[in-house]
Amino acid sequence: MIREKLVMVGNGMAGVRAIEELLKLEPEMYRISVFGAEPHPNYNRIMLSPVLAGEKKVDEIILNSREWYAEQGIDLYTGDPVVEIDRINRRVKSASGVSLDYDRLLLATGSNPFIIPVPGAHLPGVIGFRDIQDVEAMLEASRAYSKAVVIGGGLLGLEAANGLMKNGMQVTVVHLMDILMERQLDKPAAELLKASLEANGLRFLMQAQTAAVLGEERVTGVQFADGSSVEADLVVMAVGIRPNMALGQKAGLYCERGIVVNDTMQTYDPRIYAVGECVQHRGNCYGLVAPLFEQARVCANHLARLGYGRYEGSVTSTKLKVTGIDLFSAGMFNEQDEDETLVLQDPAQGVYKKLVIRDNRIKGAVMYGDTLDGSWYFQLMREGTDISGFRNTILFGQHDLGDAGHGDGTRLLSLPDDAEICGCNGVCKGEIVNAITSKGLFTLDEVRAHTKASASCGSCTGLVESLLASTVGEGYSEAPSKKPLCGCTGHSHDEVIGVIRDLKLKSMPAVREVLNWKTPDGCASCRPALNYYLLANWPGEYRDDAQSRFINERAHGNIQKDGTYSVVPRMFGGLCTPGELRAIADVAEKFRVPEIKVTGGQRIDLFGVKKEDLPSVWKDLSAAGFVSGHAYGKALRTVKTCAGKTWCRFGTQNSTGLGVKLETLTWGSWMPHKFKMAVSGCPRNCAEATIKDFGVVCVDSGYELHIGGNGGIKVRITDLLCKVGSEEEVLEYSAAFIQLYREEAHYLERTAPWVERVGLNYIKARLLEDETGRRALYDRFRHSQQFFQDDPWKARAEGAEAHEFTPLQIAGLASNLS
Amino acid sequence: MNDWIAVARLDEIPRLGARKIVTDTVEIALFRNSNDQVFAIRDRCPHKGGPLSQGIVYGTSVSCPLHNWRIDLASGEAMGPDQGCVTTYPVKVEQGRIYLSTVVDQTAVGSDAGSR
Structure with missing residues (x-):
């Protein structure tokens, strides 16, 4: 097969990520060449601030070594920018005169720092903060000079200022607005930030408009519009970046603020793709790594001709990488007229948290001083979760909802390196941070794979995500808003459930074919999930696949x-x-x-x-x-009961009798995850019904029905669904709730996170307001139960699946086998 | 010397499944994948000794039922970032019968004790 030629222009993080994703999908499809303007292989640009601050060395931030390019068979041209694209002959030409043909071209030219067009802006000693060369220039200046001015009080400017100060310079930050990091922070949070940076030794000139850079041979100062001025031996312009689209423009590609691309990352010339900071997508240009990696994934998907990836834009969040300063912001953090805000302010502790809420959903968040729950708020925001059930405690964080094994001493910044983060696998903070920096990890999944942290019960996921966020700062690649079911597919659980139902797919191969699965057999994650979805959707029609069951369910015992x-x-x-x-x-x-x-x-x-x-x-x-x-x-487990009114002097109803009826109705049903019930005979609640998936608390006048509780990893108290008057109603409501959970929850999602994800109001709407719908759910559950209330033990005792339980005995087989 | 011993018929192992062979000395897991390829490896995960014969089979790999380590059936090596190796045994299928060789690949034996 003649390989097609893929040429990439730009050797930065977004572009190389796209190549990596492509190689994972189709290692052989293209002959790949890469041109980079900088003399280095791909490095972690996010880590420039730590390099400037002296916390890291340049070779520690290299992501892909030259050996990597060689191993992948990629021709790498460093220090050699492409200067011309000939779209008619499909050929690029570099500054040094290399000329290469392409079948597909990938533009990843990144961005340039914006240099304010004032007199003197091009004097020696005026630089941007963009690449290794800039960092080296700053370090050099810090050795020879003492006064620095950083123009721009945004994320990058403050990181530059902090780094220069660490190198012994006297630093003044000049900012046009009266709020630092105004694109990420509101006024109160910005004030807290400014106060602590001032305490560190930075000086600020706010609402100062730069009029000119002074100096003759080298910069000597900065003058402002009001006539005042400040001395400077070094001026760093960090007022923003501009997509680097010059090459694209010259080649006649349609550009606005950046090179315009569609949802498949193609420019107006379909042979030319573009990703990264040079791109404008649906009117937005992105400068943070997480969205750029999402773009890279989609681009790779199309280069590999899989054709189902779509980039639909990103919601971003930000952390500042200045040691000792903890802030987080995401979404629309400045409220508008119809918004509500929840605020927690503790000036003495230097803590400020604000959530902007609209229709009981988080629209934005700003946090200062205590950002542990940033990733949780961000997740609730991206998933559009209805927070009405816990909005009165949401500001206290997820821990307030309970979190086994992680008490209050989990303020991450203050933890020593040997503090255990993952209690299941014994992984410490230092080990995780080390893996993130030394192996260049960006996602939770990567951290899980390399350290095993959060890879078992998952209760420390929030902590690991926070560590990831505080270590790589804004480069932290949050799980994409649409989570694929597993590595075998780009489709989410909901999409898989949708096609099974809508296209009436009744076998695993059919699902995998329709959705272009990447693997022939699936994997240990998706096979049990697909098996469950097919079983739940087509009871009596789909034949259970034993080989897609975890061993416990295949052997009907707990290994x-x-x-x-x-x-x-x-x-x-x-x-x-x-x-x-x-x-x-x-x-x-x-x-x-x-x-x-x-x-x-x-x-x-x-x-x-x-x-x-x-x-x-x-x-x-x-x-x-x-x-x-x-x-x-992953099935109906137990129905726990208390003694009830048969014996107990406090009992109001026959709780054991009702428990037996509930279990008789529901046993044998397969579920997305395990499912536990309880019936308590009075509000003393001895059966602990309010931490069960479905709990009944009997009262004198009837039965309270509670849903979505959990007593395990994360204790969650149930939500009250409703109160009913008869046992018949208890049975109908419980079965309808179970059926809704069976039909709509994701495989391996307990009712507690499911209820939080879809919201109590949704469940009430389906079960309480829609009487016909509830009845239909109940009927579907009963229909399904006629197939599943068939004791698996009895069948196997009578000889079914005998091969599963009988080893092959080979007496005397070679004693040298050892 | 290659002592091939008949251990099972191919149809005695479910597709994407495994059978455990009990011998006098060791337990061996015999796998069959979706292409009817057969593999024999020691039934002991290099991580914490989990019975690999009980895992989920896909491609040419198995996931250990205890902690989800993924083991390559052909090489016995742990995949992904995990490190460790389990002994593999030569195996062949002829006319629907599976034969196991008693001659163990010596290079694999030494690394059987590998762990994280």
């Missing part, structure tokens, strides 16, 4: 660390008889079960059963009337 299994028979409502207890005891003795434990869900767990013995164990349990407790599955 333990030594490879044995645990067995939990179902005890409806937690009730049992002497005969049943005797049967369990007999099984335990017969099969020498090493340990028996009463579970938190009011039943009995037999630990240490060998896989080969499972069918025989089930046979005996089955004979005694037990069915599987599904304690291993």
Whole structure:
């Protein structure tokens, strides 16, 4: 196959990211050549501030070494900008005279610092803050001179000022507005920032309009419109960047503020793509890394001819990388007329948080001093989550909602390097920060892969995201607003559920074909998800695929660390008889079960059963009337009950009886994740119904129905759905709620995050306001249950899936196998 | 010397599945992927000893059921950023029967103890 020629102009982060994404998809499709104006291979531009501040060295911020380009077979031309594009003959020419043909051209020319056109702006000693050369010039100046003026009190300007000050210069920041970082901060937050930067030693001239740069051979000062002036040996212009579109313009490509591209990152010439800071997309130019990486991903997708990626614009968030200063901002942080604001101000602690709210959704956030929850607010904002359920506590942060293993001592900045962040895998702060900087990580997934932090239970995800944000600053690539189901596809859970339903897809290969899956078999993440979605959508039609089940669900037991299994028979409502207890005891003795434990869900767990013995164990349990407790599955687990009015002097209703009825109705149903219920006989709530997925609290006049609780990783108290008057209604509402969850939640999403994502109001609308709809959900649940209330244990005890439980015995096979 | 021993019929292993072979000394996981390729590796994840035969199979790899390490079935090497290796055994399929060789690739044995 003759490879097509891909030429990239510009050797920066966005462009090289696009190449990396392309190589992941189609390593062989193109012969790739890269031209860069700078003499360096691709480096991490975000880390220029730490280099200037002396916290990092230049070679520590190289992202792709020259060896990398060589290994990928990429021809790299550094220090050699492209000066001409001949679109008719599809050829580019570089400054040194190299001429290359292309089939596809990728422009990633980045941006230039804006130099204010005032007299003297081109004097020696006046520079921008853009690349390694600028940093070297600043470092050199700091050794020879003492006074610096930074024009521009935005993100970049303040980082430059901080770096120069660290190098011993006396620094004055000149800003046109009366608010620092006015594109990211509101006035109160900017005042706090200014005060602490002043305490560090920076000086500020606010509302100062630069009129001229003074000096003859080299800069000596800056003069302002009001006639005043200030001395300077070095002037850094950091008033903004302008997309570098000169080459594109010269080639006749349509440009406005940047090179205009469509949602597939193509310019008006479809053979020419553009990504990064040189681009204008839907009227916006972006200068932060996260959106540029999203563009790179989409561009690669199209270069690889997959054709389904779309870039639809980004919402961005910002962190300032000045050591000791913690601020965060995102979205529309300056409220407009119809907006409401939630504000927390504690001047003594230097803490300020503001959320801008419209229709119970976060539109913007500004935080200063305590930014731990920035990524949480950002997520709520991007997902458009209805916050009405927790808006009275939202400013106190996600921790206020409970977070196992992470008490109050989690203010990240103050943590020492050996503080444990991930309690499951024992990963410390220093280890994570080190991996982020040394391996050039930008996303949560990358950190998970390299350190295992947040890769197990996920309760430290917020902490890891905050570490990522504070380490790479504005380069932190948030998970894209549309999360793909897994690495095998670019499609989200909702899109997958949508096509399964709308196109009536009834097999896994069909789903993978329609959605252009990248892998033939899927992977350990998407196969169980697809299997569940197909099972939930087509009960009785889709045939369960055992090989796409996690081992627990395939073996119908819980795998333990030594490879044995645990067995939990179902005890409806937690009730049992002497005969049943005797049967369990007999099984335990017969099969020498090493340990028996009463579970938190009011039943009995037999630990240490060998896989080969499972069918025989089930046979005996089955004979005694037990069915599987599904304690291993993404399924209905238990219905916990209290004694209720049969015995308890406080009981108002028959809670055990109702619990049995609920469990009888719902057992055997497969769910997106595990699902637990409880029924308490009075508001003392001994069955702890308010931390269950569905909880009933009996009162004298009826039954309160509670939804979306969780007692695990993140404790979440249920939301009250409604109160009903009869047991029949409890059953109908519970089944309808379960069915809504089964149909609409993402696989592996518990009800607690699902309810927070879609909002309590939505669930109320579906279950309370739409009576016909609720009835239909209830009917669909009952229809589905006729297929799933079939005890998997009994079937296997009778010989089904025998191969799963029988190892191949090869006696005497080669004793030298070891 | 190559002592090929018949251990199973191909149709005794489900596609994208595995069977465990119990021998006098070790347990071996025998895998079959979607192209009917067969692989034999020691049934012990280099991470914490998880039974790889119980994992989900895709492509030419398996995910360990305990902590989701991904192991390449052909080389026995852990994939992604994880590091470790499990012994592989030569295996062949002839006329629907699977044969396992007792001659272990010596280069792989030494690294079996690898871990993170």
